[in-house]
Amino acid sequence: MSEALMSDDHPRAGAAAPRRANRARRFLRNPQAVISALVLVLIGGAVLLAPLLSTGDPDAAELSKAFAAAEPGHPLGFDSAGRDVWSRLLHGGRNTLGGALIALAVALSIGVPGGLVAGYYGKWFDALANWVGNFVMALPAMVVLLASRAILGPTMWVLMVVLGVLVAPSFFRLVRGIVANVRGELYVDAARVSGLRDRRIIARHVLVVVRAPIIIQTALVAGIAISLQAGLEFLGIGSGDLPTWGAMLNEAFQNVQRSPMFMAWPGLALGITSAALVLLASALRDVLEDGDAKPPKLRAARRARVVTPATPDDDRPRASLLSVRDLAVSYGAGASAVDVVHGVDLDVAEGEVVGLVGQSGSGKSQTAFSVLGILPEGGRVSRGSILLAGTEVVGLSEKGYRALRGDVVAYVPQEPMTNLDPAFTIGSQLVEPMRLRLRLSRKAAAERALELLRQVEIVDPRRVFHAYPHQISGGMAQRVLIAGAMSCDPRLLIADEPTTALDVTVQAEVLELLRRLQAERGLGVLLVTHNLGVVADLCDRVAVMNAGRIVETGSTEQVLAHPGHPYTRTLIDAVLDDAPARPAWVAPRTDDGTEVPA
Amino acid sequence: MSSVSPEPPTTSVTPPGPRVLDVRDLQVSFPGKGWRTPRVEVLHGVSLDIRPGETVGLVGESGSGKTTIGRAVLGLAPVHDGTVEFLGERIEHVTNRRRRRLSRDLQVIFQDPFASLNPSIPVGDTLAEPLHAQGIPGQEARRRVLELLDRVALPADAAQRLPREFSGGQRQRIAIARALAIGPKLIVCDEPVSALDLTTQRTVLDLLLEIQEQTGVAYLFISHDLSVVRYMSHRVNVIHRGHIVESGDAGQVTTAPRHPYTQRLLLSAPVADPAVQRTRRAALDQRRAEENA
Incomplete structure (x- = not known):
């Protein structure tokens, strides 16, 4: 093969920058991602170090100090029962965030493997899992949580497991959809023909693709889990004795006339955490999913x-x-x-x-x-x-x-199917331009469209006129486009x-x-x-x-x-038109192992 | 057109001898869409065979079932009835474990060089996959990958790069290297050059021929292009709507076809010579007129 021909192989332009380093760099360059991640790390760190950062037991009540103002060691003052607000906030965060983590862990461990298996193998498991997933999604979450509390007892942690089951379908459906698509990719077929085990194919070819969407979904679901959990506690449907942000909101709400500031602290904590999670999710989407996006479009240049x-x-x-x-x-x-x-x-x-x-x-x-x-x-x-x-x-x-x-001038494109709008009939797509360009009445334009379809040798113009693009073949679609190109002479x-x-x-x-x-x-x-x-x-x-x-x-x-x-x-x-046909097959070499047909 | 299917295929009897692949009365059907709809049969009893070191072409238009034959041989499409014998062994319904072992001898090159390589895995790792699957240790696998790249005329540093850095022709070379990794006896080539430019197409075809001469691998060569099939194949099968309508030596089928469908296929392909094309067009017009009469 000659070098001249090889050089006509145009390589696609593209820097050979390693992908992973690229992502880390893009993450660090995205201020939204960095700031929201930083906020979450701060909150997480403060909550983890609660015993060190807080001055006292969050449950130690000193009735004499009820509604007392801030004092050294108690930067946010005392609540209605005389408990230190700062330590309740930190310890409450442990429970709130911990509960959300449990819900997330449960949802991930049900949804992701379920989605992988359903998407990759399909068949009866897919049908069954889909049905169960749809069923769970159709359940009203609040009602199920209330019922679970009545049956399982007022433990916040158990409720969070139930919540995890309830949000699992969102992971299941996400993963299943992506995996089912990847399953149809030729490179997965190629890996199977290469003799790879399913386990290895999933680990190498499939997980890579679902990783980014799962991370993004996790951030979103974490935000939802936190707000749902806080909502439950606010309504008084958690474990009443644990300090949580939701429970603090509930107490503050009861004294909102006397001391409205008490609403602010748990409210802020919840708001900032949820907002940071949502912002992080959307920043992650930019960083992880638009990896191969082209440089910003040059609208100005156009x-x-x-x-x-x-x-x-x-x-x-x-x-x-x-x-x-x-x-x-x-x-x-x-x-x-x-x-x-x-x-x-x-x-x-x-x-x-x-x-x-x-x-x-x-x-x-x-x-x-x-x-x-x-x-x-x-x-x-x-x-x-x-x-x-x-x-x-x-x-x-x-x-x-x-x-x-x-x-x-008129134009006939390469891909006939993608140049017809699937939402409109062939007829309406031919008629509209003619009404606009030739100022024909609807009836005259329709007649002209039928005539054009006849001219491009479509056997049954009236049927095609009323058909949608998916109902006709590629060759027919190209005739329709040619008819459209001819419509204004x-x-x-x-x-x-x-x-x-x-x-x-x-x-x-x-x-x-x-x-x-x-x-x-x-x-x-x-x-x-x-x-x-x-x-x-x-x-x-x-x-x-x-x-x-x-x-x-x-x-x-x-x-x-x-x-x-x-x-x-x-x-x-x-061009191979004149190339000679291959000569007849000769039985392959037996001795020297070099010659097969020349 | 509808008169095509019932006619017995014009078949030349293949001489006896060992076969790499022997497909008999293959039927493939897919479940219909929706509840309790009948299965859709795409192959209605197809037979073909390939001898060691031979290229057998399979030519047809979209929807004819030519790709499905290749996929059924590879175990990627469900065989409803009939037999597929590979190196003397029935493989139409084998266990996954046996199927994985078959990959040593039975490989594939797909049509779309952009979709058949995982975009996020470096080329070297993709090439090492079949080697690892056969239990070849890391060091040895790395050495083999470099050999393979050299074999298909790609630079050694290609191993570290991602598929998107290569052109269509180069990617198809990578796909060829992957198919060659374990030294197969048969490669199913599913439209391997139809996504490539004319000159690139020629170099890839020549590479395939050269590899066949050196290794004695057999090809099932699937294409819609008669001239490509003629260039590559010793024998050619023409498939139309799930039936093989004509089979025989490449020279005969692609220059003097006997079956009306093959004749129409040949006359429809324009040739790059205005004078020849004029006569071809006239012949096609005449055929059409006869068919309409």
Whole structure:
């Protein structure tokens, strides 16, 4: 295999930074994550060290000091029973947070393994576990907790175990959903074929994927568990004797007229803890889940289509329908801008079919998108001139573009299915643009849509008109999109790999259709494709693109039969049409072990 | 079209001799969607066989069941009826333990090089997986991984990198290296080049041919592209709607097909020569006219 060919293997750009270190760094750079984590660590630390930090027994009551103000050693004063508020707050935190931890531990130990097994193996366990999970989720938590207290006794810890069972389905469903998706990944199939045990596949391939969502969910559920626990205690449905934040709130509430400040301390503790958990969860989501997110989108770059079209300095005649001169397309802005198209010249005359061929990453689609004014976020025309039926479209406003799309230029995309909205019928998707562009009545537009469907050789136009996209095949969907492109009688059709997603027999039919429409309507067509067979079938002229440049242009016959540029030759040589069939199989070597069929 | 299924397949009888893989009357069906819906049968009794060191092509369009055959052989799709014999052993219903041991001799290269490698695991670890599964110790496994990378013309430092740093063609080389790790007797190649660019496709195919010449591995080569199948295969099976409609030597099936469906498949594929393509198109038009008449 030649080096020249290897080098056409475009590696995806990407720094080789180790992933884990990257995450830690992203965590530290996220102020929300750092601050909320710090707050939680402080609270957790204070609560753990309660015996050291507090001055007295939280339950030691000195009635003479009821409602007494702060004094040295008792920074928050005394409550209605003369107990030190500061030590009650710290010790109460132990119970509140400890209870939430128990609930979490129970929920995790039921939900995560259950979700793993149900998602990975499916079958009866999945059905059963789903049913149980749905059942538990449907139970009203408060009622169940009240009932459990009546049956199991007024122990906060037992109630927290019950709460853990009640929130377990949220972990179960999360894990099961993700695992069921991963289960369908080819790399899991590949691992199975490699002979890995299920245990090892789950540990290596599956747990990695669910780890981040579980961490995030844990932070959220912890917040919920804390508030539910406090709510129970506030209502007096915990263990009455333990100091907890909820119980403190309850006592303070009873004396709210006399000393409203008592509400503040447990309230603040609860509020700050819950808020920190929620904020941490959302920060973790940013840090863990958007790991492969692209750099911030350059909205400004897209808006700023400030480029003034260059007047080409040569005197070559420009085609009347589409004429591109010295087109450059860049992504990014300033010093980090990357050019993906470097100075492309391209002409399409009225009624002419021009093929634009090249490999993925050659810039052929970017060129087509530039003409249509639909470059993806961050991309912009940085130089050059595009004349579309005599109108300069470089630097044209969105409104100006809208006037051209439809009746001057129309577009047929590669993936027919993703370009139809699954929520609307085919008919309504054809009718709406025509009502808007051609100002037709609903009835006239519907008639025209049916006529168009007939023209693209759909056998039962009326059925397709009323069908939803998922009810038709890929080939049919592409016909519908072609019908849509034809609806406003364009003069130029830009088709981006229009048959790549289709089966070969369907491709032949769609090519036939395009040829007929082109001939009947005298359409100019810019056909973007990587398939030289499609070019040979349909195109009058062809432009070969490589690495953002057009390396060769000419009539299809001439370019395909006598390529002038080495790159074109490489492309044509890679076509297997003329490659000889493999010779018949010969029984494999017996002695020297070297030769099998040549 | 509907006349296709009942016709007996135009089959050339394969000469006797040892087989790596022998599939007889394979039926695969999946449970229907919803409660008490009938099972959907996607393969209606498919037979094919592969000899040692041979490439047998399987060509068909989407939904024809070609991928399902490969998955059934690999134990990834449930076999409803029929037999799959691999190296003389019936494997259509084997235990997980036996299936894991089979992985020594039976491997796969999937179509999508982006989905078949775990994005969060370095390439070297992915390649070491099958080695570890066969109980090869760490040091030895590391050495073998470097050999494998060299074998598929990737640099040694690829082992530490993540899949996303590689192009489609390079990833497919990694997938080939993984399949080769234990020296299998048969590799199921499921559309291994259909996601690749033309020139990359050619180099990957040549790599597969070269490996076959050196190791004598057999391929079940699944593709929708007749020209790719012709280039790779000694014998070709054409599958249409769960039936094999034609099978025979690659040269005959892909240049002078006998079955109407294969003929249509061949005529539908455009060739990169305008003059030839014009005659091909005319022939296809004529066929269509005849079919409609």
